[in-house]
Amino acid sequence: MPEENTEVKEVKKRMPEENTEVKEVKKLMPRKEENSVFVGRRPTMNYVMATMMILNKGVDCTVKARGRAISHAVDVCEILRNRFLKGTEYKGITLSTEQLEGESGQTNNVSSIEIVLSPPK
Amino acid sequence: MPEENTEVKEVKKRMPEENTEVKEVKKLMPRKEENSVFVGRRPTMNYVMATMMILNKGVDCTVKARGRAISHAVDVCEILRNRFLKGTEYKGITLSTEQLEGESGQTNNVSSIEIVLSPPK
Numbered sequence: 001m002p003e004e005n006t007e008v009k010e011v012k013k014r015m016p017e018e019n020t021e022v023k024e025v026k027k028l029m030p031r032k033e034e035n036s037v038f039v040g041r042r043p044t045m046n047y048v049m050a051t052m053m054i055l056n057k058g059v060d061c062t063v064k065a066r067g068r069a070i071s072h073a074v075d076v077c078e079i080l081r082n083r084f085l086k087g088t089e090y091k092g093i094t095l096s097t098e099q100l101e102g103e104s105g106q107t108n109n110v111s112s113i114e115i116v117l118s119p120p121k
Numbered sequence: 122m123p124e125e126n127t128e129v130k131e132v133k134k135r136m137p138e139e140n141t142e143v144k145e146v147k148k149l150m151p152r153k154e155e156n157s158v159f160v161g162r163r164p165t166m167n168y169v170m171a172t173m174m175i176l177n178k179g180v181d182c183t184v185k186a187r188g189r190a191i192s193h194a195v196d197v198c199e200i201l202r203n204r205f206l207k208g209t210e211y212k213g214i215t216l217s218t219e220q221l222e223g224e225s226g227q228t229n230n231v232s233s234i235e236i237v238l239s240p241p242k
Contacts, residue, residue, distance in 0.1 A: 071191035074232040078218045082230075093214040095236070097199045109203075111195040115216070 036062040039073040047076045052084055055119040060091060063115040066098060070113045077115050087120025157183040160194040168197045173205055176240040181212060184236040187219060191234045198236050208241025 037050045054061040065073035081088045094114040099107045158171045175182040186194035215235040220228045
């Protein structure tokens with residue numbers, strides 16, 4: 001019982017920090033979808049950390065990317081699995097095509113990937 | 122019946138051309154693995170055609186790529202599925218990390234993708 005109490009206190013101490021970190025993660029997600037990370041042009045480690053934080057909550061995380069960032073998204077997942085959260089598994093990988101509106105009103109087809117990661121057990 | 126006969130003749134006429142095309146496809150596969158296409162820096166349509174020819178035999182085709190070519194490989198599969206062989210399905214997608222030897226003897230980790238496509242039924 002005393003041990004449990006100290007644990008609860010520690011969790012409470014950590015709460016404010018976690019909140020600021022969660023805000024950072026949200027910046028990385030232009031689409032307001034929960035538990036997903038949208039990979040773009042920022043440094044790889046930013047996305048690795050954002051993904052790791054979601055997985056550390058014990059929930060699945062979806063890593064998304066479009067166009068050239070697709071290879072970047074694969075790097076993010078592989079670095080995470082091999083270096084940071086060993087045992088993370090690929091739950092599902094979806095490839096699709098999205099239509100984006102171009103500068104002069106025409107539509108461009110862009111490939112996209114969605115990688116669902118499940119946390120280590 | 123007469124229509125079927127003309128179709129058979131057309132197929133026979135096409136045979137010699139197909140043989141030369143198969144040779145081209147083999148050039149695109151540095152690793153001597155059957156029914157797989159290794160995507161690199163050539164024009165996207167080359168790989169789309171190579172993949173389509175394998176799928177037209179009625180067998181599964183594995184599209185492979187490393188590093189930045191991963192997004193290129195996804196493009197190949199999506200263009201094929203949306204424009205050329207509608208009904209082609211993703212049978213499996215594997216992400217992994219390969220160790221390549223660098224110029225000065227050090228090892229570099231490179232992400233890789235293997236996409237198994239199954240022909241339309």
